[in-house]
Amino acid sequence: MPSSPKVYATFTVTSGCVCFGGLHNIWSGSTVPTQSFPTVRPQTRGTIRTHELQYNIRAKNGTWNVYRLIDKRNNEVSAWYVSHSCVEPVQDIRKILRIAGSPYEQDxxxxxxxxxxxxxxxFVINRYDWGCxxxxxxxxxxEGAEEGANDVLANSNSAGLVDYSGAQLQVQQWKRMRPSERPGSRxxxxxxxxxxxxxxxxFSFDEARDAMQSLVFFSSNTEFARVTFEELEETVKRFETSQKRFERQLKEEYDFSGLEELRRMSTPLVVGLxxxxxxxxxxxxxxxxxxxxAVFEARDIERLRIVSQKYPKSFAEQWKHHIHNLLNELAWYYLDWFIRPHIGLYGGVEAMANAIFPCHLESGVNGLHNHLYRHFTQPDADPVSGLNADGVSDRIKDLLAPESLSLPSSNYSKSVCRVLAYLIMEIFxxxxxxxSESSHAQIVPSDIRLSIYTDRDLFQIFQYSRAFWQGVE
Known part of the structure; x- marks a missing residue:
């Protein structure tokens, strides 16, 4: 097998700039001054985020090589890589995909x-940034001549790259041809x-970021672990099973805290939304x-983890300490935010339960608040097998001192223990x-944080916890 990929075509840049995109994008790029390395940032349009483009970009003069990336499953062209002749293609494309690859692929x-x-x-260009x-x-x-019924999206999902100086003439030639028939030119x-x-x-720029030196063009159909350069056997990205990827990420100390995903998911796309x-x-x-x-010792948390799941998943060892600290932070926050204000409330257990869970009737028989209310008022009715409830209850008393001194003879701390145990089991x-959905063989903090965030009832409870949003040591 050849040691280097097959060059499909070549062209020459002499103006120090190229125009890119659909036919009308290229024309638009040819009408404005040449652009240096773009520093644009995404902006919101309705419910999507886009980049403002001018459709031209400074590029190295000289010979450019064009490579087709072939899907090994059907031998069709799935993506394109274009680079200046001074660039080593295989190493360069892997660097690009590591920094900003397909939004549909892991890593x-x-x-x-x-x-x-x-x-x-x-420089990143996404689906809503160009074309129609x-x-x-x-x-x-x-958009030029239509491809036909067999590929109705061809005009909007293919693109050109052309030297700035001859862009308009090239557009006039290409628009008379179907997308699959538009030839390369000089x-x-x-x-x-x-x-x-x-x-x-x-787009990838040179080290000084003075000029673009390569690009990868692909679609949502492209799987880089399934495509190769022509005449090369090895795929552009190495295929990994979900299990192997997770193991590698743990070994490479990938950030599984979930804080970055939480920030991204909670950032409004538009004001008020x-x-x-x-x-x-x-x-x-x-x-x-x-x-x-700590409210819960490590053995208490392990017991709640096991009891909560039909097929228990363990904690990733590297993140176990973080998870234990996070859960204890959430437990103490719950005591401080929901329990402490109602300690010693006149009227006994029922009055205190109604104050803590005012919406338990509206939540329905299977609603979270109804379950919490039941566990608070009947802490012995459904005990957690193997949990050291007495030890947890004693620590709750200590944590709530001096308020706990005002507790009547009935043991509120046992009720609070059962409520906290149920909440943690729900989270687990x-x-x-x-x-499982994220292909994690073990539970990591991101699974916990994002589970809370995407559950309406749990989020309402824990939304003011600093540890939830900002992390724990």
Missing amino acids: GGSTMNTDDTQREGI YDRRYLDEIG IGIWMYSPHAEYMFCR SPLGPSRPASELQGPYKDIK ELASYRA
């Missing part, structure tokens, strides 16, 4: 332009992948309680499902 890096992508000299989504010159230029290339859906591009639930101002958060005695059950 895809950044999906937007950020300080990190800028520092690495990578930007209508400048679309009416005047159109100044550019048309990149067509059959039956593709949505198009993405990643958030996909799930908004983050809370730091001034309103409670905790941390790290210097206070959801975290186990999320771990």
Whole structure:
């Protein structure tokens, strides 16, 4: 087998700039001054985030090589890689995909332009950034000849790359041809992948970020662990099973805290709108309680984990200490936020339960608050097998001192212990499902945090915990 990939075509850049995109995008790029390394950041349009583009970009002069990436399953073109002749293609494409690869693949890096992508000299273009989504010159230029019924998306999901100086003439030639028939020329290339859906591009700049030196063009159909350069056997990305990926990430000390995902999921797309639930101002958060005695010892947490799941998932060993601290922070927050204000309330257990769970009737028979109310008022009716409930109850008494001195003879701490145990078991059950969905063989903190965040009732309870949003030591 050859040691280097097959060059499909070549073209030459002489103007120090290239235009890119659909036919009308290229025309638009040819009408504005040449752009240096773009520093644009995503902006919100309705419910999507886009980048503002000018469709031209400074590029190295000289010879450019064009490579097709072939899907090994059907031998069709699935993506394109184009680079200046001075660039080593295999190493370069792997670097690009590590920093900002496909949003549909694991370990895809950044999906937007950020300080990190800028520092690495990578510029990100996503599906909503170009093609028919930007209508400048679309009416005047159109999309060109149609591919036909067998590939109706071809015009909107293929793209060209052409030297700035001859862009308009090249567009006039290409628009008379179907996308699959648009030939490369001495100044550019048309990149067509059959039956593709949505198009993405990643530009890579030289070390000084003065000029673009390579790009990867792909679609949502592209799986880089399944595609190769022509005449090479090894895939662009190495295929990993979910188990192997998780093991590698643990070994590489991947951040499984879930804090970054939590920040991203809670960032409003538009003012007043958030996909799930908004983050809370730091001034309103409670905790941390790290210097206070733990509510649950390690053996208590392990017992709750086992009892809560039909097929128990263990904790990832590297993250076990973090998980124990997080759960104790959440437990102490619950005591401080929900229990402490009602200790010693006149009227006994029922009055205290009604004050803590005012919505238990509205939540329904299977609602979380109804279950919590039942466990509080009947702590001995459904005990957790193997849990050292007496020890937990004693620590709750100590943690609530001096308020606990006002407790009547009936043991409220046992009721509180049962409520906390139920909450943690609910969290573990959801975290186990999320771990499976995320291909995690063991539970990590992100499974816990995101399970709380995506469950309406749990989020309402823990939304003001500082440890939930900002982490624990």
